[in-house]
Amino acid sequence: MEEPATRELDSVSDGASDDDMPVMLPTDGGGSIRKGCDPFAQTQRSKLQHRRARINQQINKEMRMRAGAENLFRATTNNKVKETVALELSFVNSNLQLLKEELEELNSNR
Template sequence: MLYYVLFDGGCNPYAQTGRSKLQSQRVTLNQQIIKAMRLRAGAENLLRATDNSKVRETVLLELSFVNSNLQLLKEELEGLNSSVEVYQNEKAALCFPLIPLGLKETKEVDFVTPLRDFIEEHYGDDPAEYEDKILDLMDLRQVRTPIMGELGWLFHV
């Protein structure tokens, strides 16, 4: 049995997709949230450290502003996280950059003896009872080598 893997032309890898734009917006919002949380922590520290009533009043005002700004940023991030329109665009789904990767070198590994020893040591069962299952597992792990054909990559099964 042969499987074909065909790739139809790529697209501009530098073009920003809807998903990457959404992720950029998330990163920007997260940076703003972190900055606001640092401002809040600093204002709370100053509030605890000061005895001056004028400074306390100014810090409390600033703290209320930072808290409301932080709440707005979190709501905006929540809105971005709940948007799914970007993932439903058919045109964007067809255009993705392809990364060329070489073929991975693989080698056969024999797990029959270690599995037999494991079954015998940990479960106290006779490994011969599980011989068929172990051989089935080894067959599933058999290395499949892809071959480049006229229509794309072929996998012999």
């Protein structure tokens, strides 16, 4: 009995496990079939990149908020407004610190 023909797939490893690599299936002359090949499936690396991009966007937003709050703090003479803006600045700085720590953690888990 003759073994069914198979074709090798050229693939580049990005450090992913063998589970992420396509599985070779026998062909019947028409070409190979990739088992579980989903073009919308994200690799672990792309998930990390998307998460980093999202965190960087949030950091940029917080930085703009902080710059605006600092400008308002310097421009106002109303003590009530200064007090409110100072409180908001403390929240923004806290959020920035948390986002930067989260980004550092993602970058260290390579």
